[in-house]
Amino acid sequence: MVRGVTVRHRLAAIIIASLWAWLVPTASWSLDITKPTLSERHEQISLAEAAVRALQHNLDISISRHTKESRLTDIVFEQGKFDPTMSVNGRYLRTVDPLERPVFGATGDLLNQITRFDQRNHNLSVDASTNIVTGGNIGMNYSPARNRVDPGEGFLFNPAWTGGLSFTVTQPLLKNAGIGVNTTFIKVAQNNAIVEQHVFRDRVLTVLALVEQNYWELVYAREHVKVAQAALKAAEELLATNRIKAKAGVMSVVDVLQAEAAVASRVEQVLVAEKTIRDEEDQLRTLLNPGEAELRQTVRLTPLDAPITYMETLSLEEAIETAIEQRPEIVQAKKHIESSELNKQFARNQLLPTLSFQGTMGLTGLGGDYSESVVRNFSGSFYNYGAGLMFSYPLGNRSAISTYTKRQLEAKNAEISLASVRHQIILGVREAVRRVQTDFKRIETTRSARILAEKQLQTEQERLRVGLSTTRFVLDFQRDLATAQGNELRAIVDYNKALSNLERQKATTLDRYHLELS
Secondary structure, eight states: OOHHHHHHHHHHHHHHHHHHHHHHHGGGGGGGGGGOOTTTEEEEHHHHHHHHHHHHHHHHHHHHHHHHHHHHHHHHHHGGGOOOOOEEEEEEEEEEEEESOOTTTTSSOOOOOOOOEEEEEEEEEEEEEEEEEESSSEEEOOOOEEEEEOOOOOOOEEEEEEEEEEEEEESSSSSTTTTTHHHHHHHHHHHHHHHHHHHHHHHHHHHHHHHHHHHHHHHHHHHHOOOOOOOOHHHHHHHHHHHHHHTTTTOOOOHHHHHHHHHHHHHHHHHHHHHHHHHHHHHHHHHHHOOHHHHHHEEEEEEEEOOOOOOOOOOOOHHHHHHHOOOOHHHHHHHHHHHHHHHHHHHHTTTTTTEEEEEEEEEEEEEEHHHHHHHTTTSSSSSEEEEEEEEOSSSHHHHHHHHHHHHHHHHHHHHHHHHHHHHHHHHHHHHHHHHHHHHHHHHHHHHHHHHHHHHHHHHHHHHHTHHHHOOOOOOHHHHHHHHHHHHHHHHHHHHHHHHHHHHHHHHHHHHHOOOOOO
């Protein structure tokens, strides 16, 4: 009974092998799936070159750069509030009125009929004013005028030229008084520009870190294809050997089927690995932003840098101190505190009542022509001056009080945010250092596992040659070796990515490339 079952199993195996050979020809396993097409273009790129190209062309960096530059215009806008203003107004007015009674100096003592009283006025007014950083305002007005009256026999000058020159000074004494209060928004705009500069620097560091991470993933994908291809080649060699032995009658058809199934599985792994390469190439090219026309083309990138496998000297305390000193977020948080304090001081000043001093002085002149009026205008014979105080205070002043309360809370939140940022940076650096140390240890352990897998496979292959093992065991050890090789490669790439992440946490990535942001 057992013999009959064995015969049926062998017949079934022969039929399956025949069908498999018909459906999946052996020649298909020898296809070179990595062979480039005619439309592909190959390009070699180093990590430093990728970093520089990303900084020059990356879209996110371009947006951040423009935002940074726009903050500089805010400073000019606030400074522009102290720019002087000048205005010139000219006017001509003629008035012809009917008179029913005498006008002194223009008509006689009695009127016998309605008399025309014709006045012609030419006025010019030149005004200039400017706000000063103490909160005051200085104004100047010059107003020459020409007046002609008809009839006007009784006037000293007809036409008559008059000239007026006046100066006005207004200076707050409580609310809005002082240089510090009136330059608050300039300082806030300057702080915002510095914050945006460090936001830009943070974005640069982020893009560089992304480039490095994608670069090493591309390295891993290309090396992993080689591992998959080596596994496929080993399975093909085993399949060829098994077929020869099967034809010689020293090996069963089942062993051939197992080898064929393994070859099919590893072809799939190579296909998936090749797709991963193209995906990683597209990811890296996106960060480099080659332009739409270039992006439509198929470009095969070949990394020139090899990952390092030696342990770099690490000091947790030095890494934390460097991060606290270099990280853009620290500077941003400090500037937010400074701006919050400035806004709080301004809001406190707005609680005060308005008390302003106003002084004015002027000179006037009169003459038969313009030059004569100018001479008398500046002679100092005719003048005016005055001074006064203006006081106002809104009852309740709830708007200013609520604004001051809000600014106090914002200042406290800014201080808390700085403490939170410092904590996050410290934790991030500690985790980054641990990751570097762990990934380096993974290199050592995965290397040992790969060496053992190679020895086990070699031993099992020797056992198969003398008939002490089976194809299934050899295939299992081939798979274990491919897995061990992939694990070692992954550990090496992860170690280099961990080093990149540590540099990002310390904000020293630019130093490694000897780059400076202007």
